Amino acid sequence: MSQVAAVERTIALVTGRLWVRVYESAFALDALCGFAARHNRRRGFLFLSKVLGKHWPVTPTRMREIHTYLAGQLALGKGPCLFVALAETATGLGQGVFESWREQHPETQALFIHSTRYRIAGRAALEFQETHCHAPDQLLYVPIRPDLRACFESARELVLIDDEISTGDTLCHLVDSYRRLNPDIERVHFVSITQFGGADRAARFSARLGLPIECVAALHGEFSFEPAASWSTDAPPPAVGDNRLEPHQLAEDLGRFGIERPIRVPHADLEPLVEGLRPGDPLLVLGTGEFMHLAFRVGLGLESWGFQVAVQATTRSPILIGADVGSRHVFADNYGEGIPNYLYNVDPRDYARLIVCHETPRAGLDALLQTLGPHHRLYHLGSAE
DSSP states (O other): OOOOOOEEEEEEETTEEEEEEEEEESSOHHHHEEEEEESOSSOOEEEEESSSSSSSOBOHHHHHHHHHHHHHTOOOOSSOEEEEEOTTTTHHHHHHHHHHHHHHOTTSOEEEEEOBSOOOTTOOEEEEEOTTSSSOEEEEEOOSSHHHHHHHHHOSEEEEEEEEESSOHHHHHHHHHHHHHOTTOOEEEEEEEEEOBOTTHHHHHHHHHTSOEEEEEEEEEEEEEEEOTTOOOOOOOOOOOOOOSOGGGSOSSSSTTOBOSOOOOOHHHHGGGGTTOOTTOEEEEEEBTTBOHHHHHHHHHHHHTTOEEEEEEOBSOOEESBTTBOOEEEEEOTTSSOOEEEEESOOGGGOSEEEEEOSSOGGGGHHHHHHHOSSEEEEETTEEO
16 A cells, blocks of 8 residues: 555534544545535444445446455455455445455455345344444344355454444454354454554454454545534434345345355346447446445446446435535335435436346335436346346
């Protein structure tokens, strides 16, 4: 990572005043993130990533650059290696880092899985807390396939991936939960786009967990936040519900239950998505909630065909309009939980076509599709509509 002169920034939000200091970074702060106010009494601010593909549209090439950079900073042993991404925001980032690392180390046994907030009956899971979040309960399911479960339970290197790390409490909670299943883990790696925990963060995490901890990020710094004395909010809308879908209606081999290989999108699947369009036309490829990474893979393929592609995902995270959030669409979730979902910083009129990548049945997407307008296509791995 390059050494840069210290950068300081003060950001005024409706919820308070955020101070940020960057002391080491491979990329400029403004290139990596903006800032926003959360509808959340526990934490009134948000580092709004510009390279994640969650709250801000971003090109697949830019996303891949970040995946490749973070994967290249990892120094892992001979394995088995377990990569875990935090839901919902980092599910796509984590899978992208895993795939980049697999391309560099195809001989090492490794597994990717992401945490989730969907409770699925009859499936064994570890539970842990994301205490600052408005939806603190997280689940990490044990893989279904016996070979993947064996890797999950015998890992020696644990790689935990989030979009931003500040206190590190959530990752520490997850390590504690995982060690009850696998006490033989030897080393842990905390990976994120931005880390704001201070220069001694790795030593503090190591002392707390009693394990060697490595911290990998594209940007390191620190922050403080002073809540506004006059600001108050009602309780945010719920973000955890009872999943009303059957297990077979959710993707079981794309990340939530473990995957050991990169996702491949056949060219034949892409052709109907852009039927009638010309190279250079602007496209938006949308993931839905935790189901983010397929949108990146579709977007990467279409970008290679010469289309002007942006990738993003819907979210259940309530963010206030202002600062770096210029617009917000609200609609019913596609999992049937009755939880509001959001799409930020997107004007559907800017795109010749909007492609929605989904794992859930078509019937649950009506509210989102009405928001997007008529110029859309649906994609479920193996089929385009």
